[in-house]
Amino acid sequence: MSTGAVALGAERVSREFGGVQALKDVSFAVGEAEIVGLIGPNGAGKTTVLNAITGVDTAFSGRITFRGQDVSRVPAPVRARLGMARTFQRASLFPSMSCFENVAVAALAAGLSQTEARRRAEEAVERVGAGAVAQRLAAEVPLGTQRLVEIARAIVRRPTLMVLDEPLSGLEEAEVERVCRVIQELNAAGLAFLWVEHNTRAVLAISHRVIVLDLGRKIFDGGVDQVGEAKEVLDAYLG
Numbered sequence: 001m002s003t004g005a006v007a008l009g010a011e012r013v014s015r016e017f018g019g020v021q022a023l024k025d026v027s028f029a030v031g032e033a034e035i036v037g038l039i040g041p042n043g044a045g046k047t048t049v050l051n052a053i054t055g056v057d058t059a060f061s062g063r064i065t066f067r068g069q070d071v072s073r074v075p076a077p078v079r080a081r082l083g084m085a086r087t088f089q090r091a092s093l094f095p096s097m098s099c100f101e102n103v104a105v106a107a108l109a110a111g112l113s114q115t116e117a118r119r120r121a122e123e124a125v126e127r128v129g130a131g132a133v134a135q136r137l138a139a140e141v142p143l144g145t146q147r148l149v150e151i152a153r154a155i156v157r158r159p160t161l162m163v164l165d166e167p168l169s170g171l172e173e174a175e176v177e178r179v180c181r182v183i184q185e186l187n188a189a190g191l192a193f194l195w196v197e198h199n200t201r202a203v204l205a206i207s208h209r210v211i212v213l214d215l216g217r218k219i220f221d222g223g224v225d226q227v228g229e230a231k232e233v234l235d236a237y238l239g
């Protein structure tokens, strides 16, 4: 649960792509150890927000703060070192490496020694409940397990904020539940989440708060129990 302190701040973030206003003055905060869902229709600007937050994109205007520091112009690898982790909308595992190797490589890339990388990778794989399939090739495990391994890769640096882009897409119901449970367990251990997800039912089930974007603008920011009442949200997205 949230402690009330702010982990991440986005202040008036705007982004234009060749005349298309993908984001317009989007501001919000994510508290320490809070789970915040970011939802909205296709093309609403969700991934664009995540790219600005994590430093994948630096051509936005506005400000991103992370744990009290202005990181707007801080490169992505440095943000990662400061404790920001991310998974991507597209599959990012090396298919011909084992699940364990995928995680270990991420730990080595983070600059850990061989011994420490191995130890952290083992710990991360266990924490997402993928220990039993650790030695299998990433390409050969079910999609839901691949998503868990992607999360394991992201936690090897022991981040304080995890940014996920559609971690449930294409998953079967049982896998959805498994990934949601892992998110909740990691959150209970103190990790904050900002996650983009089209599975609204899952988002509303495990998030503490939800932000709705539509056409690059924030149209709702509040508790999961209030989102259904917001008329604009209903019109734009929830139907």
Ligand SMILES: Nc1ncnc2c1ncn2[C@@H]1O[C@H](COP(=O)(O)OP(=O)(O)OP(=O)(O)O)[C@@H](O)[C@H]1O
Pocket (backbone or CB within 6 Å): 017, 020, 022, 040, 041, 042, 043, 044, 045, 046, 047, 048, 049, 089
């Ligand atoms: N690199 C880019 N170049 C040009 N336009 C872009 C680029 N990235 C995003 N856009 C445009 O910005 C808008 C927001 O895109 P974004 O990918 O952030 O949407 P999204 O909410 O993540 O959608 P989805 O749910 O489909 O993933 C869209 O109109 C998209 O076409």
Ligand SMILES: [Mg+2]
Pocket (backbone or CB within 6 Å): 046, 047, 048, 089
């Ligand atoms: Mg997207």
